[in-house]
Amino acid sequence: MTALAGAQDRMHAALIDPLADPDAAQALFATGGRLGAAGGLAVYQRGYFLRIAACMREQFPALCHALGRALFDDFVADYIRDCPPERHTLYDLGRRFPDWMEANRPDPQVREAWVDFMIDLARFEYSAFLMFDAEGNEGRPFATFDTDDTALRLQPAFALGSYRFPVAGYYHAVRRSEAPTLPLPAPCHIALVRSDYVTRTVSLSEPQHDFLAAMLAGSGVEAALANISASYGLDPGEVERMWRGTQGSRERWIEWRFFVAANS
Amino acid sequence: MAAAEDALAGLPRLGLGLGLRNVHFDAILSGERRDLWFEAISENFMDSGGRPRAIIRAVADRYPIVLHGVSLSIGSTDPLDRAYLASLKRLADEVRPAWISDHLCWTGVNGHNSHDLLPMPLTEESLAHVVARVHQVQDILERPLILENPSSYVRFVQSTMEEPAFLRALTDQTGCGLLLDVNNVYVSCFNAGTDPLAYLAAFPCDRVVQMHLAGHQDYGTHVIDTHDCPVRAEVWELFRIAWARTGGASTLLEWDDHIPDFDGCLAELHKAERYMAGTAAPLEAAEPANHGEGVSNPVGFIIPRAMDSVMEDAA
Numbered sequence: 245m246t247a248l249a250g251a252q253d254r255m256h257a258a259l260i261d262p263l264a265d266p267d268a269a270q271a272l273f274a275t276g277g278r279l280g281a282a283g284g285l286a287v288y289q290r291g292y293f294l295r296i297a298a299c300m301r302e303q304f305p306a307l308c309h310a311l312g313r314a315l316f317d318d319f320v321a322d323y324i325r326d327c328p329p330e331r332h333t334l335y336d337l338g339r340r341f342p343d344w345m346e347a348n349r350p351d352p353q354v355r356e357a358w359v360d361f362m363i364d365l366a367r368f369e370y371s372a373f374l375m376f377d378a379e380g381n382e383g384r385p386f387a388t389f390d391t392d393d394t395a396l397r398l399q400p401a402f403a404l405g406s407y408r409f410p411v412a413g414y415y416h417a418v419r420r421s422e423a424p425t426l427p428l429p430a431p432c433h434i435a436l437v438r439s440d441y442v443t444r445t446v447s448l449s450e451p452q453h454d455f456l457a458a459m460l461a462g463s464g465v466e467a468a469l470a471n472i473s474a475s476y477g478l479d480p481g482e483v484e485r486m487w488r489g490t491q492g493s494r495e496r497w498i499e500w501r502f503f504v505a506a507n508s
Numbered sequence: 509m510a511a512a513e514d515a516l517a518g519l520p521r522l523g524l525g526l527g528l529r530n531v532h533f534d535a536i537l538s539g540e541r542r543d544l545w546f547e548a549i550s551e552n553f554m555d556s557g558g559r560p561r562a563i564i565r566a567v568a569d570r571y572p573i574v575l576h577g578v579s580l581s582i583g584s585t586d587p588l589d590r591a592y593l594a595s596l597k598r599l600a601d602e603v604r605p606a607w608i609s610d611h612l613c614w615t616g617v618n619g620h621n622s623h624d625l626l627p628m629p630l631t632e633e634s635l636a637h638v639v640a641r642v643h644q645v646q647d648i649l650e651r652p653l654i655l656e657n658p659s660s661y662v663r664f665v666q667s668t669m670e671e672p673a674f675l676r677a678l679t680d681q682t683g684c685g686l687l688l689d690v691n692n693v694y695v696s697c698f699n700a701g702t703d704p705l706a707y708l709a710a711f712p713c714d715r716v717v718q719m720h721l722a723g724h725q726d727y728g729t730h731v732i733d734t735h736d737c738p739v740r741a742e743v744w745e746l747f748r749i750a751w752a753r754t755g756g757a758s759t760l761l762e763w764d765d766h767i768p769d770f771d772g773c774l775a776e777l778h779k780a781e782r783y784m785a786g787t788a789a790p791l792e793a794a795e796p797a798n799h800g801e802g803v804s805n806p807v808g809f810i811i812p813r814a815m816d817s818v819m820e821d822a823a
Contacts, residue, residue: 249585284662332579379557441559
């Protein structure tokens with residue numbers, strides 16, 4: 245290892261875990277100046293955590309609200325020690341956070357519902373955050389009511405998720421500056437879709453979720469409807485009414501720009 | 509290298525500019541076009557498929573822009589990130605910046621990114637390392653790279669060179685240009701207990717393409733490069749000297765935390781005109797608001813405060 249590589253390796257290790265190498269500052273840095281070696285390194289150590297914690301709070305505002313800032317920051321400190329940032333984009337900071345929370349849950353023996361809620365909320369928030377900058381369909385045409393079913397395809401800025409708690413309602417309440425209480429468990433299915441750079445959060449029934457999941461996997465409308473009919477033991481005519489009827493999904497989802505028209 | 513130097517000589521003098529920040533997007537794109545240019549944080553836009561990419565295209569249609577990176581990590585001993593450079597090149601081909609800049613720093617090693625601008629040991633070994641990488645980057649980007657002096661809070665015991673001499677050797681050997689941040693000069697020199705005027709006297713001002721202005725917080729024992737307040741009077745004075753020595757380099761105000769509205773930033777920027785004219789006595793600057801724990805090189809402004817969103821119930 246060169247002298248340069250050695251210096252960088254040791255300084256970086258001292259940022260990630262300030263307590264691991266108490267001799268790092270004196271070994272690396274001159275003692276002169278107003279801060280001294282330890283004081284100077286401390287500026288970088290403190291900045292490393294504060295900078296990333298600020299970004300994580302922006303990526304997970306509802307989770308920060310739910311945990312309280314102090315506990316949220318504690319989680320972040322442990323998270324970035326175990327999973328130091330890897331990519332050049334700050335948008336990637338939270339990618340591993342939900343899985344890290346699951347692997348490091350504070351209730352490994354007897355699982356508590358509130359921990360499940362926090363993990364689900366983290367998963368939802370990161371999905372919603374990613375939607376902000378995902379490849380989208382802005383500037384190009386969307387499907388219309390007249391588009392034939394055989395041409396309907398989900399647009400690129402679209403995501404699905406299933407959760408054990410009504411996380412989307414909690415998230416939007418925090419976004420409205422309300423102070424929601426932690427919700428009781430209730431399975432929910434969510435679609436996220438973006439148009440005109442505005443993300444829409446759509447609550448779905450389980451069959452609706454499965455229909456859209458089939459389309460996300462590449463099925464056409466007809467095959468996805470057949471899949472629902474078979475999975476839920478529903479009469480094909482009933483499934484067709486759920487799709488095209490007056491209370492059906494088709495019109496609303498086209499209005500909310502779920503779809504583009506193939507070859508448009 | 510001669511080609512890089514020729515390219516450097518041909519770069520425009522853009523006058524006064526502002527850092528392109530999310531909170532100003534609407535103000536920038538509405539109303540009359542102003543005599544202004546913008547510096548965009550490269551990483552905020554280069555992988556974007558959403559509104560940021562659309563915004564930078566629209567801004568580039570109306571104003572001169574430059575791309576300013578924080579993750580090139582030119583000084584790291586990790587391999588150069590080819591995917592990063594390819595993405596940066598694609599963005600540059602799309603928005604045609606007047607130039608591309610980053611910092612004389614490293615941001616991480618061993619595959620990690622600290623998202624900080626970490627200082628280099630200033631040695632012959634470091635110089636050779638950075639020279640080789642600047643050549644590679646300039647070949648990939650097909651233009652001279654512009655490198656900024658970072659703010660610093662330490663000096664490596666290994667260091668054998670002063671920063672101005674290091675940068676002079678770097679630009680001599682690569683043809684790269686320099687971005688002189690006078691606030692960083694003040695911050696680094698104050699913390700090191702050295703003379704910022706001596707730093708400026710030694711700096712290769714003939715290679716300066718751009719200058720940065722920013723605010724810092726004074727904690728008595730030390731100062732932090734927080735970019736969260738107006739430019740301090742002592743930094744304006746350094747700017748006056750440096751602007752003349754660079755022959756009027758393009759000048760940009762960075763404001764990255766507790767960001768005022770667009771008109772507030774413009775008002776701060778235009779204070780520079782008094783110093784460019786060489787007629788101003790040092791400003792009686794108000795004591796900046798102290799925002800508590802100061803972070804050097806804040807990056808929170810890069811993260812959008814989520815998106816506009818609505819909730820529907822289809823179930």
